[in-house]
């Protein structure tokens with residue numbers, strides 16, 4: 001991997017993400033001459049909203065001129081995630097009661113963008129628009145919408161529940177550790193990593209047992225599990241904390257069984273030995289039974 005050039009799509013996505021981040025330019029310039037207090041008003045009041053809409057329209061126009069076809073599709077997604085990350089940063093730095101929602105927007109957009117970028121680095125052959133994981137599944141989208149609804153309803157009815165700063169900090173730590181573990185797993189597994197569980201062994205597929213794989217058999221799932229629950233802890237969403245934990249635990253239990261069936265088929269005794277030595281990393285999930 002070292003020294004290999006990043007594929008064109010990866011390079012385009014970086015430029016487009018940074019272009020999206022340029023929504024921060026006006027607040028950054030103005031903050032240098034004043035206080036950060038005004039930034040939230042800039043985002044939420046009509047003149048600021050108009051400026052942001054014009055800004056987004058202009059950068060989209062630039063993308064349309066610069067890229068065509070599939071590259072435009074990559075660029076527009078990366079740019080959208082950059083805009084969300086920028087808006088999340090603005091909200092996080094403003095002195096409002098929405099700070100934790102700003103952290104959440106940053107976590108969500110960074111996760112989806114970095115899934116694409118890291119896939120472009122480690123396994124460009126498997127890189128598609130789906131590598132952004134934006135259309136992961138109907139359940140995943142429903143879960144995201146549920147968390148926004150819960151946050152808004154509780155913010156209006158029990159505003160003090162959303163101001164438990166210590167709980168949001170715990171959520172932020174879970175998100176940061178989960179994200180770091182997942183990306184460490186992807187970088188360690190390299191081209192053996194795939195967003196789609198492989199049922200046929202590629203010639204180049206080797207068993208990875210080093211780095212984070214020496215501690216957990218499924219480190220990227222462990223990371224994603226804590227990241228997803230962490231986003232809800234960060235938002236102080238009690239219903240979604242429970243819902244996300246149960247739903248993702250069940251999802252990974254099934255996925256691990258399906259994946260290990262193929263892995264035993266691919267690597268036979270080597271995988272069985274590895275399985276004996278190293279735990280899955282997820283609580284109460286031991287993987288497929290081997291007799």
Ligand code: SAH
Pocket residue numbers: 185189192193194195196197198199206207208209213217218219220221222259262263
């Ligand atoms: N479950 C792993 C990898 C997820 S990516 C984790 O959580 O980090 C899914 C792909 O990784 C599957 O196609 C599977 O065949 C492959 N895979 C899983 N564990 C592996 C390992 N230890 N070595 C090599 N490939 C592995």
